[in-house]
Amino acid sequence: MIEAIIQRVALTIIAEAEQLTALDQAIGDGDHGLNMKRGMEAVLAELPKLAGKPPGEVLKAVGMQLVMKVGGASGPLFGTFAMELGKTLPAEPTRADLAAAFAAAVAAVAARGKSAAGQKTMLDVLFPVAAALSAGASAPDIKAKAHAAADGTIPMKAIRGRASFLGDRSIGHMDPGARSSALMIAVVCDACGV
Amino acid sequence: MSNVGIVIVSHSPKIAEGAADMVRQMVGDSVPLAFAGGNEAGGLGTSVAAIMAAIERAWSEAGVAILVDLGGAESNSEMAVELMPEEKRGRITVCNAPLVEGAVIAATESSGGSSLADVKRTAEELGA
Numbered sequence: 057m058i059e060a061i062i063q064r065v066a067l068t069i070i071a072e073a074e075q076l077t078a079l080d081q082a083i084g085d086g087d088h089g090l091n092m093k094r095g096m097e098a099v100l101a102e103l104p105k106l107a108g109k110p111p112g113e114v115l116k117a118v119g120m121q122l123v124m125k126v127g128g129a130s131g132p133l134f135g136t137f138a139m140e141l142g143k144t145l146p147a148e149p150t151r152a153d154l155a156a157a158f159a160a161a162v163a164a165v166a167a168r169g170k171s172a173a174g175q176k177t178m179l180d181v182l183f184p185v186a187a188a189l190s191a192g193a194s195a196p197d198i199k200a201k202a203h204a205a206a207d208g209t210i211p212m213k214a215i216r217g218r219a220s221f222l223g224d225r226s227i228g229h230m231d232p233g234a235r236s237s238a239l240m241i242a243v244v245c246d247a248c249g250v
Numbered sequence: 251m252s253n254v255g256i257v258i259v260s261h262s263p264k265i266a267e268g269a270a271d272m273v274r275q276m277v278g279d280s281v282p283l284a285f286a287g288g289n290e291a292g293g294l295g296t297s298v299a300a301i302m303a304a305i306e307r308a309w310s311e312a313g314v315a316i317l318v319d320l321g322g323a324e325s326n327s328e329m330a331v332e333l334m335p336e337e338k339r340g341r342i343t344v345c346n347a348p349l350v351e352g353a354v355i356a357a358t359e360s361s362g363g364s365s366l367a368d369v370k371r372t373a374e375e376l377g378a
Contacts, residue, residue: 087293087295094289094291123298123333124290124298127289127291127293127295127297127322127326128289128295128296129321129322129325129326131298131322131325131326131329132329133325168325168329169325217321218320218321
């Protein structure tokens with residue numbers, strides 16, 4: 057099951073690559089979509105080798121592909137997320153296990169990026185989603201929260217990443233990493249109805 | 251070689267190579283030196299695998315100091331350090347310093363036989 061979800065996540069990011077690149081062209085170096093696409097293609101190529109393995113192992117392997125293949129800061133960030141999730145998630149996770157593992161993965165991303173909430177990054181989607189997951193929100197609610205949180209980065213001023221070089225000019229654009237995070241979370245919510 | 255090794259990591263293969271040329275001009279072959287520039291596809295970006303390979307090429311028992319340009323180069327370098335064998339990990343450090351100036355001054359410090367901590371501190375004083 058986890059392979060099927062990861063496949064859908066990868067295909068969604070690949071399909072949205074141009075839109076993600078357009079967001080990154082506005083406030084970054086314009087490579088987010090292309091980088092994520094390259095990483096997700098590597099993930100798709102790896103998935104057949106992971107069939108039948110425990111979810112934790114699958115996630116760790118997927119994270120390693122992202123780390124090695126993305127080529128931008130998104131590689132270590134999304135890769136760390138997947139690897140930490142894989143490290144913390146038991147073989148047959150309960151809802152509480154999932155919430156705890158997700159929170160641990162978000163904390164690992166924050167540490168990797170030396171970043172915090174409110175800095176116009178993917179964390180501005182991940183933190184509210186972690187909170188909703190812990191609070192017992194339904195899958196459709198979590199999906200809506202993720203998209204709203206990505207929209208919420210539009211008025212923010214970037215403090216971390218390439219967009220921070222723009223200062224006030226970063227205001228008025230959605231953060232590309234927040235958008236890709238919301239896209240992935242939406243796919244997972246649709247797929248497994250947490 | 252017992253002098254601290256220097257690794258240069260840039261999004262641009264040309265900047266990485268050019269900065270390494272400037273280091274060589276200053277210290278010759280007295281310091282182990284390697285560079286990694288560009289992503290897996292050969293475009294602008296950084297590659298964890300290429301950074302790990304550069305660390306191996308510049309390896310010294312005294313350790314390795316890494317100089318980086320922008321965000322992704324830093325996070326990919328930190329990732330590369332974490333993926334190195336445990337016995338080496340503690341002797342590799344990413345310097346918070348300007349790439350070109352940092353690499354030249356770090357290498358100069360290393361060529362005098364300084365420790366990894368001194369090489370790092372000297373490079374980072376540039377940014378202070």
